[in-house]
Amino acid sequence: MASYSLVVSGEVHEGFDKEHVKSVFRTLTGLPEARTDELFDTGKFLRQHNLSEEQAQRKRDALAQRGIVCYLEKETAGSVVADDHTVAPVVPGISSHDDTLTDPPSMYARDDAKAGEETVHADVGGMAVEQQGEGERLPFIFAGRAGEFFRIWIVNLLLTIVTLGFYYPWAKVRSNRYFYASTCLKGDSFSYLAEPLAILKGYLVALLLIGLYVFANIFNSLASGVVILLLFALLPLLLVRALRFRARNTAYRNIRFSFTGGVGDAYAAFLLWPLLTIVSFGILIPLMIYKQKAYLFNGFRYGESTFRFDTSAGPFWRLYLMLFAMFIGAGVLISALTMVLSLGGSDLQSLPMVAMVLPMILLPLVYLGLYAFLFVRQTNLVYNAVALEQHRLQSDYALGSWLGLQIGNLLGVVLSLGLLIPWAKIRTARYRAQHTHFLAAGDLDRFVAAEEKKRSALGEEIGSAFDMDIAI
C-alpha cells in the first residue's frame, strides 16, 4: 500500500489571519511557540511520514479548513518503511471532527532528542517534525565577466547589422547561453539549448503578423481593429508557447525544465483577470498579479518534479495597499511643501516658478522610488514563494542596493553612449544571483527527467518571438 507524507509549508491560506492560524496550529499540535514561529515565519517545513492516503487527505482537509497550507506527497518505496500496525488513529487534535485537543502529543520533545527512523515511528499519528530547513542554503553563483561578455556582445551586434538582422537569432542564443552557462548552482551550470533556426522561424512569423497589422492599419481602421483584437485574443496563447519554449530549452544537469500550464488557465490569468482589473478601476491589481504569478510558477517543472507557488493573495494585497498609502503620503507631502515654499516666497515673480518646478523635480523621483520599492518587494515575495518539491527559493533583494545598481547602470550606459550595456547586464545578472538562494531540502541528485513528449514544432517557435525574460 502506498504511503503518503503530509507537508506543512508554513504558509497561510488567503483570508486567514496568520497570528490566529499560528495559535490554532499550536493548539492542534502542541508545537512550542518558538517552533511554530520558525515554521510560519522562516522557510521551514513540517512533515509527517507514513500516512495512508485517506488519513493524509483527512488531515490535509482539516488543516486547510483552518487556513494552513499543506500538501501531500507520495512516498517512494523504501524511503520510509510502512508499518500498518503502528499507524495509530488520527490524533484528535487534527481529526476533522474534534476541535479540542485533550492530550497534546509531546513528540516534539522526542523529535529534538532523537533523530532518524525512530522519530518517524514514534510520531505516527501526530505531526512528526522534520526540519527541512536543516538542508543546505545554496547560493547561485554568477561567474560572467563584463569584459568577456562585451566581446561577445559587440561581435553579435556587428554580425547582426551586417546581415541586416538575420543573425539576430544566433546572437540571441549566444548571449542567452552565456548568461545561463555562467550561472552555477552547487557546482553545475545551467544550459540554454534553443536552436537559432527555430527562433528565426518564430521571428519571421511574428514579422508577418506585425506586417499584417501595419498593412491593415494603413488602409482601413476597421480591419486594423479586427487585427488588434485578434492579436489580443492570441496573446495568452503566444505567452504559453513562449513559456514552453523557454522552459524546454533550459536544462540543469542535463535535465530539462518544462512548462505544463494550460491554455485555458493562461486565458484566465492574462485576459480575464486584466479585464476584471480594468472593470474594477484597478482595485483588483494585487489579485491579478497573484493569479498570474501563481499560473506561471505552478506550471513549471524540472524533469518530473513540479514547481509550486506557495503563497496566498494576502501578501500581494498588503504590498499594493502599502504602495498606495505611500503614494498618497508622498503626494500630500509634496503639495504641503509646495504650499509652504510658495507662501514663504516674498518675490512675487518667483512664486509660480517654485510651485511649478518643485513637483516637476520631486514627482519623477517619488515615482522611481515607489517603482523600485514595488519591484524589490514583489520580487522577494514571488521568489520566496517558489518551491520545487521540498526545495525552495529564497530571495533577498534590498531597496538601497538595487537602486544603486540601477542608477549605476543608467549613468554608465548613458555616459558611455551604450558601450557599457554589456557591463550593466552582467551587473544585473550578478545581483540577481547574489540575492537568490536555493534552500535544498536534500541532495539534488534525485530529480528524474520527464518523458520526451511529441510537441507541435512551429507553435512553440512562434512563441519564442514573444519570449519574455522569465528567470528560473
Add this chain to the structure above:
Amino acid sequence: MSAVTEACNTPGRRPDSVQGCYYDGKRSRRHPARLLVHGGCVRVCNEQGGLLDSMDSVRELRISPRLGNTPRAVYFPGGGHFETPDNDGLDRLMGGGGLVHWLESRYLFVSVSVVLTALLVWWFVVQGVPALARMAAFSLPDTVLQKLGREAHALLDEQWLQPSALSTQEQQRVRHAFAPVLENFRQQGYVLQVHFRGSEDMGANAFALPSGDIVFTDDMVRLAENDDELLAILLHEIGHVTSRHGLRQVIQMSSLMVVITLVTGDVSSLSSMAVSIPIMLMQLGYSRNFEREADALALREMLADNIDPLNFVTIMQRLQQQKACGGKKSATECGRGLPDFLSTHPQTEARLKPFLSAAGN
C-alpha cells in the same frame, strides 16, 4: 570491450583526455568523469574506471560551440552529455571552437567591431533612417495621409482647440490673401485647407497635418501685422505638407525603436530611461531638419511670388519674443531659450539668416 576497459583504466591524466562531469540525462546526478579520445573513439569514464558512455566517431558527436570561458558539453546520442570547463583541452581533443569564438577572442577584431558598429549605427540613425522614411512616405498612397490627418485633427479638436473667435470678415480677409497660393498648389495636386481655431494652451501657433489641413490659431492671426507675414507662415506649413513630414516622423520614430531594441537587446526596468533619452534627442534632431526643409520651401516660394522674405523674419522674431518672455520684456532681457540640441526648432537667428540675406539682395 578490452580496448574500452583499457582506455578507462589508464591511470592519471593523459594528454588525450579531459576532466569534467557526465550527466546521463535520466537523473540529475553528477558523475565526475574523464573524456578520452582513443583512435577516433570517444569514451567517458568515471573515477573508478567504469565506462559511462561512448561513441565510435568523433565526427558524429555534437559539441556546443565555444563561448568565452563558460563550460561546454559534448552530447552523446543516448541523451547523456559530458561537460567540461577545460575548453582548451576539449578543442585539442575534438577540434576547433568555432569561427565566432575565434572572432571574439581577437582583440583587433573586437576593436574593429566597436568602431565599425558605432559608425554603422551613427550612419544609419543620421542618414539611413531619414532616407528610409522619406522613401517609405512617398511610396505610400494618399489615403494613408488622409487617414493620419483625420485622426490627428479629431484628436486636436477634442483636446486642444476651440472654435475660432475671429470675426467672419477677418477670416474672409485672410482666406482671400491665401487664395492665390492655395490655388497654385492645387494645380500641382495638393489639396490644402486652412482652418482657424482658438487655443488657450498653444498661444500663437500654426501647424500642418499630413492630410493638407493647416491650422492657424487666433493668436497667430492677431500677431501678424500684415497678410504677407501670414502668407510666409502658410508657405512654411505647406512645406511640411508637400514633404510629408508628419508621416515621415511616424516612420522614423518606429525605425528608431527597432534600432535601439536591436542594440540593447531586451530592455528592462530603469534602463529603459537610458534608451528613451537618445530616442528623444534623435527625434528632436529630425524635427529640426524638417523645419529647415520647410523654411527652404517657404523662401523659394516667397521669392517666386514676389513676397518680401523679410515678412518671415519679422513675424518669427515677434513670435520668439512672445514665446520666450510671455510678451512682457524685450528679447535681450529674457535671454536665450533652450540650447539647440534640446529644441524642436533650430535657433531662430540661424533660421532667419537665409531670409535676411535674401531680403537684402
